Amino acid sequence: MAGHSKWANIQHRKGRQDKARGKLFSKLSKEITIAAKIGGPDPDMNPRLRLAVANAKGQSMPKDNIQRAIDKATGNDVEAYEEIRYEGFGPGGIGIIVEVSTDNRNRAASEVRTAFSKNGGNLGETGAVAFMFDQVGEIRYSEEVADEEAMFEAAIEAGAEDVTYEEGDEDEGEPGERIVYCARDDLAEVAGNLQAALGDAKSVNIIWKPQTLTPVEADKTDSVIKLLEVLDDLDDVQNVYANADFPED
CATH class of the missing domain: 3.30.70.980 (YebC, transcriptional regulation domain)
Incomplete structure (x- = not known):
C-alpha cells in the first residue's frame, strides 16, 4: 500500500509543524466535544468519548486540553455539529x-x-x-512496541483480521507503525484485548479502507x-x- 503510506507520511510530516499540530489538536478537541455532547461526559459510559480521549492522548494532547473539550460539551453555547x-x-x-x-x-x-x-x-x-472502500477498525502501534511476529500473534489472538506495516521517516528518526485491522463492530473488543497485551495504542479509529x-x-x-x-x-x-x-x- 505504497500510496496510502505516502499520504500518511505526508500527514505525519505536516504534523510535526507547529501550525499543523494545532490543527490536529483542534480536530481532536472537536471530536471529544461532539462525543461528550452526544453520549455524556463520562468516558467509562461513553464509548465514542473514550475512543476520542484515547486518540488525543496518543497524540500527546495535554490533559487540560482534553478536559476543556469535555467541559465545553456541557455548556449552553456549544455549537450543534x-x-x-x-x-x-x-x-x-x-x-x-x-x-x-x-x-x-x-x-x-x-x-x-x-x-x-x-x-x-x-x-x-x-x-x-x-x-470502493470498506469501513473497518484500525488500531495503530509504534513498531517499537512489538516486532512483526509478536504483533501478528497478538492481533490474531485479539480477534483482528490483518496486520500491515507503514514505514516511518528515517530522516526524522520516527519509527514505523504496525497497523491492525478488524471488523468495524469488533473494534472496541479488539482494541481492548490489544491494550491488555501491548499497552495503549497510538490511535484507534473506524476508517474507510480502500x-x-x-x-x-x-x-x-x-x-x-x-x-x-x-x-x-x-x-x-x-x-x-x-x-x-x-x-x-
Whole structure:
C-alpha cells in the first residue's frame, strides 16, 4: 500500500509543524466535544468519548486540553455539529471520501466543493465512491512496541483480521507503525484485548479502507497531494481518505 503510506507520511510530516499540530489538536478537541455532547461526559459510559480521549492522548494532547473539550460539551453555547460525508474524485480518477463535522452545512459544502474544483477534482453524489472502500477498525502501534511476529500473534489472538506495516521517516528518526485491522463492530473488543497485551495504542479509529488502490501517474502526483492537503486543512474536515497508489520516490 505504497500510496496510502505516502499520504500518511505526508500527514505525519505536516504534523510535526507547529501550525499543523494545532490543527490536529483542534480536530481532536472537536471530536471529544461532539462525543461528550452526544453520549455524556463520562468516558467509562461513553464509548465514542473514550475512543476520542484515547486518540488525543496518543497524540500527546495535554490533559487540560482534553478536559476543556469535555467541559465545553456541557455548556449552553456549544455549537450543534452535523456530521456529513462527501465523496468525489481527484486527478486521475482517484476516489476520495471526506468526513466533516460542521455547524454550518452550507459553508462546509461550499468549501469542500471549491477545494475539489480548484485542484483538479470534482465532487460526486453520495455513494459515488464509498462502494470502493470498506469501513473497518484500525488500531495503530509504534513498531517499537512489538516486532512483526509478536504483533501478528497478538492481533490474531485479539480477534483482528490483518496486520500491515507503514514505514516511518528515517530522516526524522520516527519509527514505523504496525497497523491492525478488524471488523468495524469488533473494534472496541479488539482494541481492548490489544491494550491488555501491548499497552495503549497510538490511535484507534473506524476508517474507510480502500478495497483496491488506483495508480497515480507520476505527472499527477503533486496535484493529487495538493488536493488532499487542501481538503485536510479545511476547518470543518475531520478525516480524508483516498484510494491513491502513488509511485515510489
